[in-house]
Amino acid sequence: MQFKKGDKVKFLNETGGGIVTAVIDSKLVKVETEDGFEIPVLSKDLIPDYREEEARQIQSEFARPGNKPAPAPEKTTPEAEEPSLVSEINPWVEVKEDEGFYLLFEPHEQQWVLTGNLDVILVNHTPFDILYNLFLERNGETKGIDYGSVPPESKIVLATISRDEIEQWNRGIFQILIHENQPEKIYLPVHAQIDIRVNRFFKEGSYQTNTLTNSRAMVSVIATKSMLTVAENGIPAKKAEPVIKENKTTTKREIPFIEKFRTAPGEAVVDLHIGEIVDNIAGLDSRDMLQLQLNYFRKALESAIMEEYHKVTFIHGVGNGVLKNAIIKEIKNYENVEGHMASIIKFGVGALDVSINSPTN
Numbered sequence: 001m002q003f004k005k006g007d008k009v010k011f012l013n014e015t016g017g018g019i020v021t022a023v024i025d026s027k028l029v030k031v032e033t034e035d036g037f038e039i040p041v042l043s044k045d046l047i048p049d050y051r052e053e054e055a056r057q058i059q060s061e062f063a064r065p066g067n068k069p070a071p072a073p074e075k076t077t078p079e080a081e082e083p084s085l086v087s088e089i090n091p092w093v094e095v096k097e098d099e100g101f102y103l104l105f106e107p108h109e110q111q112w113v114l115t116g117n118l119d120v121i122l123v124n125h126t127p128f129d130i131l132y133n134l135f136l137e138r139n140g141e142t143k144g145i146d147y148g149s150v151p152p153e154s155k156i157v158l159a160t161i162s163r164d165e166i167e168q169w170n171r172g173i174f175q176i177l178i179h180e181n182q183p184e185k186i187y188l189p190v191h192a193q194i195d196i197r198v199n200r201f202f203k204e205g206s207y208q209t210n211t212l213t214n215s216r217a218m219v220s221v222i223a224t225k226s227m228l229t230v231a232e233n234g235i236p237a238k239k240a241e242p243v244i245k246e247n248k249t250t251t252k253r254e255i256p257f258i259e260k261f262r263t264a265p266g267e268a269v270v271d272l273h274i275g276e277i278v279d280n281i282a283g284l285d286s287r288d289m290l291q292l293q294l295n296y297f298r299k300a301l302e303s304a305i306m307e308e309y310h311k312v313t314f315i316h317g318v319g320n321g322v323l324k325n326a327i328i329k330e331i332k333n334y335e336n337v338e339g340h341m342a343s344i345i346k347f348g349v350g351a352l353d354v355s356i357n358s359p360t361n
Helices: 049-060 163-168 198-202 257-261 286-306 322-331
Strands: 008-011 019-025 028-033 040-042 046-048 086-088 100-107 118-125 128-140 141-150 154-161 169-181 190-197 206-210 215-224 262-263 267-271 311-315 337-341 351-356
Touching: 019 046, 019 086, 019 215, 040 169, 086 198, 100 190, 118 128, 141 154, 141 190, 154 163, 163 198, 169 215, 190 286, 215 286, 257 262, 257 286, 267 286, 267 322, 286 311, 322 337, 322 351
Parallel strands: 267 311
Antiparallel strands: 008 019, 008 046, 019 028, 028 040, 086 154, 100 118, 100 215, 118 154, 128 141, 128 169, 169 190, 206 215, 262 267, 311 351, 337 351
């Protein structure tokens, strides 16, 4: 049942009740209890306070012809209030997932994980305001589906879909612009591909408990905060303050991404094991992890090129060769870059050396 602000309610499974003070989303409201405490409560755990309804009926009796009309109650709230599509990500539990942007497919009713409708939710677990743009592949064409904004540490329900609509929501592109009023750094926009196998939606193990929404959901990482790329020279110069005590000026330069992997002048070693990239892989399948690893590879390589490194060793590990082959394919997209097997003595067979040649050579 949907409640609106101002409704008097009773708790379904315990004594007591209160007044709805805010509608958080389609499934959650805030209730001010009779003791004056305000708590979040699931709508399904509430029922209307029928004592209030009986009072209205008695009042309507006095309003019948021949009776003295009852004074109309003051209207302090709208007749109906639609639940907001944007809400706080998790108002009662500390969020454990890495800061970043996430796409969730959450069963609308948690007891019907494999058969009921799904809420498609974009989560902004960062301190930034964001603007998003969503494109989806439908019938062989790319279509603009939705765009909008999400405040920091908030989520938005993009749609509620049936199981028959899954194939219209599993492939596409998310673009995200990041905004701060007084930024210390400016980030490049996020451009992330969505590619989720349809059979994942019909496996119970795909729906893991997460702290972003405190529910079971299928979670895909769009981008973590650590993967964001800082724009070079992105902050305009500020007006110089007068120098009184010393006649020196210093410029704080953003430390390049590749520098934290530096092992020697012009050389670096980057570990692409998924545990080195994200702290929590709950809900990620192999395709999600591969996408994160490739994004990390691109960011490191492009930073190395900008900083004029001549060699970067990428540790991909010994597995089925999917990541290694994907890296070899990616290298072909860069000019003056070559890849070859790294030293077996140092790294075994689980690493590639990427040589970066100067364009003048």
